[in-house]
Amino acid sequence: MGPGWRPFLVGAAVVVGTFALAQAQVFEPSVPAASAVLGGDVYRGETVFQRECASCHGPGGEGGDVGPRLVAAGLDAATVTAAVQQGRGVMPPGLVSGGDEADVVTYVVSISTP
Amino acid sequence: MLLADVSETYTDLVTTVFSSTIAAKAWLASAALVLVLVQVTTAARIYGRLTFLPERGPAIARLHRWSGRVAFLLTLPVFFHCVTILGFQTPDTRVALHAVVGTFFYGVFAAKVLIVRDRSLPRWALPTVGLTLASMLGVLWLTSSFWYFTTVRFGL
Numbered sequence: 001m002g003p004g005w006r007p008f009l010v011g012a013a014v015v016v017g018t019f020a021l022a023q024a025q026v027f028e029p030s031v032p033a034a035s036a037v038l039g040g041d042v043y044r045g046e047t048v049f050q051r052e053c054a055s056c057h058g059p060g061g062e063g064g065d066v067g068p069r070l071v072a073a074g075l076d077a078a079t080v081t082a083a084v085q086q087g088r089g090v091m092p093p094g095l096v097s098g099g100d101e102a103d104v105v106t107y108v109v110s111i112s113t114p
Numbered sequence: 115m116l117l118a119d120v121s122e123t124y125t126d127l128v129t130t131v132f133s134s135t136i137a138a139k140a141w142l143a144s145a146a147l148v149l150v151l152v153q154v155t156t157a158a159r160i161y162g163r164l165t166f167l168p169e170r171g172p173a174i175a176r177l178h179r180w181s182g183r184v185a186f187l188l189t190l191p192v193f194f195h196c197v198t199i200l201g202f203q204t205p206d207t208r209v210a211l212h213a214v215v216g217t218f219f220y221g222v223f224a225a226k227v228l229i230v231r232d233r234s235l236p237r238w239a240l241p242t243v244g245l246t247l248a249s250m251l252g253v254l255w256l257t258s259s260f261w262y263f264t265t266v267r268f269g270l
Contacts, residue, residue, distance in 0.1 A: 004232065004234045006228060006232070007224070007225040007226075007229045007235075008225055010224050010225065010228055011221040011222060011223075011224045011225030011228075012221060013221075014220050014223075015217060015218050015221030018197060018216075018217050018218075018219075018221065019217050021197050022196075022198075022201045022213070023201065024201075025198065025201035026198050027198045027199045043136075043200055046134055046135065046136055047136055050133075050134060050136060050262075054133075059133030059137070060129065060133045062133075
């Protein structure tokens with residue numbers, strides 16, 4: 001095999017290494033403990049939150065014109081789940097459901113933990 | 115515990131500037147894409163195309179090298195977040211395409227860097243791999259940053 005193959009072999013090795021690293025998800029255990037309890041994914045929940053909730057609660061839950069600040073608000077999973085499912089104030093019920101609900105509840109609990 | 119500390123430090127650091135880690139990824143990837151467009155333009159000039167641009171020479175070559183270096187550095191936080199935190203996921207077509215192309219991205223990048231210094235390969239190898247790499251970043255940007263800006267929010 002000639003030296004011309006070297007870039008492609010190295011490239012292939014990097015691809016395999018990247019895939020292995022991605023499969024390992026080495027930092028997944030650092031996701032807040034709420035994930036394990038709620039079964040949601042805090043990082044997917046962040047995306048759902050930015051899409052569905054941030055217009056009222058502000059980016060990252062920092063508080064908006066309509067919705068209250070959620071960061072460090074000390075909300076537990078039951079409270080957040082009830083708000084999502086039943087609505088609260090001007091917040092309509094069922095804004096998110098299914099997997100998105102579990103993800104966003106996990107995310108909100110993670111940011112509201114002081 | 116150490117892993118948790120690293121991830122939390124990363125999140126704390128990123129959210130001092132951006133509203134979320136997702137927003138940070140979207141903007142860093144966008145900046146990298148702009149620099150990759152500079153890369154493609156300067157490479158075309160180096161290969162004798164785009165003759166309306168300034169004369170090819172050391173300045174164009176320097177701009178090409180530095181735009182590439184900075185673009186690479188900008189992708190590193192994105193790589194860290196995508197690969198070590200989110201991992202390889204295929205819940206829908208967009209994410210699956212992003213994951214597959216992203217997995218190959220640094221492999222093609224490594225090959226491109228080595229091909230630059232490899233004189234044994236045909237002349238078309240470098241621009242081919244370079245354009246492939248630029249196209250891959252374009253696909254990665256469309257399936258992440260563009261999606262974020264158009265469906266989630268456009269802002270820091």
